[in-house]
Ligand code: ATP
């Protein structure tokens with residue numbers, strides 16, 4: 514057996530009369546008038562292959578085991594299909610059963626199982642229609658991401674996952690230590706002194722690769738990261754994971770306008786690529802998960818994003834006459850309900866908000882002349898709110914130092930970050946895009962736990 518084989522995807526293109534083999538898992542089987550019809554899937558495409566078993570072709574004891582979930586190879590001949598919606602099917606001549614799946618206990622039996630239930634059997638859900646489609650779209654989105662940046666000369670860099678600088682300040686962190694041991698279901702701390710720990714100081718899982726990406730942009734010009742990111746936020750929302758994947762481009766010689774242009778081009782190009790290459794999967798999401806998905810995505814690809822300053826957005830929100838759970842005023846951070854009102858009710862497509870109050874944004878964002886706002890930008894999308902957060906970075910040493918002190922942060926911790934401003938500083942900008950937020954948007958799935966194979970959320974890390 515060799516990895517080289519004809520995927521189900523490619524079997525559809527074979528001429529009738531061709532002898533071939535199909536490998537995969539049984540989705541369903543039904544019998545009629547001595548014939549058996551099996552829907553076979555290998556995950557290579559949305560469509561299942563229909564396989565026909567004439568009476569007597571397969572020994573009765575084997576046929577009995579060809580039930581939902583069973584894994585097999587079928588040798589046969591491609592024939593024209595009389596059934597609607599498929600060009601060809603496979604007429605079986607023999608079968609090798611690799612693994613049966615007892616119909617009494619196989620957990621992925623029932624049609625219409627809830628997503629909550631499927632999360633409990635995440636190790637099997639990839640065999641079904643919805644999750645097969647989610648994972649194929651996820652794969653294509655990753656591929657399109659690399660293509661997008663590589664085409665533009667960005668260099669793919671890898672920033673560390675473990676970091677001893679708690680300087681990023683983007684969210685609550687998970688500690689990394691070898692001094693914590695688990696015995697008999699209890700924790701034991703074998704040292705209270707960080708200097709005795711593995712890294713000689715407190716270490717954490719990264720919340721963002723941005724600061725490190727900035728160091729490489731100051732030398733390689735345009736770079737991007739695409740890797741796992743961790744936040745110990747104890748919130749169980751449908752938009753937050755404790756472990757998620759983030760795409761972070763960082764560009765030297767770029768300002769906020771350039772940053773927004775890149776973000777908009779990125780979303781349009783990646784969504785366009787997925788529409789072109791995952792048509793069957795998106796048609797399924799459109800039909801079963803989110804009505805009007807295709808229309809919305811087409812609209813995103815073809816119309817310019819609305820650009821507003823934070824101050825303008827606050828005015829719209831105040832004058833909109835909508836009752837919000839969290840009252841809105843200048844200086845307040847936007848809640849998801851505000852983001853959704855702006856994108857869904859007011860504008861009807863993605864919105865880029867800029868120039869937020871400095872108090873609600875990170876220390877590294879470039880200060881505006883008004884002394885009150887910074888060159889931040891968030892891309893907000895209908896249905897999910899914030900999908901991208903970015904900014905032009907503060908490249909002036911004195912301004913950055915003053916800002917760090919003003920926020921009560923220790924200057925020493927940022928010595929290497931400040932060095933970038935000390936030696937050969939340049940205007941630069943970048944953003945962070947949550948890969949799973951993008952997938953929520955593209956698939957129409959409602960819960961972020963359902964667009965990653967194994968979700969990490971409070972209380973959930975088993976598999
Ligand atoms: P939010 O306000 O939505 O919690 P944030 O402002 O904390 O997000 P940033 O620090 O700006 O997020 O991170 C950049 C991007 O990473 C966000 O725009 C979002 O797409 C994504 N992101 C942030 N936190 C999470 C999370 N816990 N799970 C999944 N994606 C996330």
Ligand code: MN
Nearest residue numbers: 891899901902
């Ligand atoms: Mn943000």
